[in-house]
Amino acid sequence: MTARPKVAFIGTGGTISSLGRDSLDILDYTATGNRLEAQAILDAVPEVRAVAEVVPVAFRAVPSPAIGFAEWRDLVKTCERLAAEHPDLAGIVIGHGTATLEETAYALSLTLTVDVPVVLVGSQRPMSALSSDAGLNLVAAIRTAASPHSRGRGVLVVLNDEIQAAREVTKTSVARLQTFRTPDFGVLGHVDGASVQYYRRSERSHAPGTPFDVRALDALPRVDVSYGYADADGTAVRAFRAAGAQGIVSAGLAPGMTPPREADALEEAAAAGIVVVQSTRAGSGVVPLTTRLRERGILSADNLTPQKARILLALALTVTREPSEIARIFATY
Structure with a gap:
């Protein structure tokens, strides 16, 4: 047997x-x-x-x-x-x-x-x-x-x-x-x-063997999600900055856009050294890294939902604050 x-x-x-x-x-x-x-x-x-x-x-x-x-x-x-x-x-x-x-x-x-x-x-x-x-x-x-x-x-x-x-x-x-x-x-x-x-497998990298070791950490860096909607004026973004956010994920309108005043607040956050990642509330699809995002210093979440982009950004911030390296991490995991 x-x-x-x-x-x-x-x-x-x-x-x-x-x-x-x-x-x-x-x-x-x-x-x-x-x-x-x-x-x-x-x-x-x-x-x-x-x-x-x-x-x-x-x-x-x-x-x-x-x-x-x-x-x-x-x-x-x-x-x-x-x-x-x-x-x-x-x-x-x-x-x-x-x-x-x-x-x-x-x-x-x-x-x-x-x-x-x-x-x-x-x-x-x-x-x-x-x-x-x-x-x-x-x-x-x-x-x-x-x-x-x-x-x-x-x-x-x-x-x-x-x-x-x-x-x-x-x-x-x-x-x-x-x-x-x-x-x-x-x-x-x-x-x-x-x-x-x-019948298929996911192509993105995963544990074990990632650079993210949380075993000795008391907490992850603070990362918040700002939900996009018509007439959003950046109030949430400014509140997250005041609360000490090191990263902000924008759950933007598809295909990864935000109303003008929200966009201004996100750009200001990025200029202040907060890592800003653009996702979408749509639930699927890749956010393209457009000229507008690049000019504002905002990264793409690829096709991650906002709640998962938040996790990856928080983990990324435990190993680097370099935007180009964080962009590589989002393209890898």
Whole structure:
């Protein structure tokens, strides 16, 4: 009999760990405050034992809006410890709330020090709900982490039987099960039953081996996102400057433009030494580095969403403040 692969499961809370008032509570379940730790989640889905030898790892059981840099850093160190303690570890699965799942996935894809597959998984419906997607999503994620074909692909996101790249995926719907999408490029592969199949890979660089080491950091440099809209006058940009922002990401109008007064405020920020990166609120597409942006001293976020451009800019600022080098980083990762 073939030995089952060993997969670690780190529980961070979120909908996949939540228990509502009853089986029809699929929207207001967070009001109960009931969340399962990693071992209890595995106990609720005994089918995982047929897929892998799963090692539960308690972390935090919180809603994902409460997760940020401190948790990313501690997850990096936890994954490093697990890989050292279990030389036969096939992969790591991290249970996570869907609200910030894409941000944690991208942050880890830039900062992890381990080369085993790391898969983030969540659910749209709580564990207690009628027709919850939590159990099958967890099984699919464990299968993906255990697959030797998942190595070398960076951090992966698995929900709804689909495998997505951390850099590219985004949450597109509040409640639909197919919420996680990659608008420009589509999925990497599928999990159909026991079959984990890949059809493409992301070409951008990822951890391990990046220059971003967060293990000893207390915080990242402050980077804020200024959302573009008709009549935006730069008030937010000036407030971010006053708050000590070292970088600002403009979530501009497609294809990467801002109203005149907002543009003036961004130019003033760049002239003051704040690194300004132009993204777009459109949700997909590359922001072209136009003559207007170059003349204002503003960089392009490539096709990163504003929330992911913020992460990459903050990490870039831990290693350089040179605009040309930051531009290279955005073209690399």
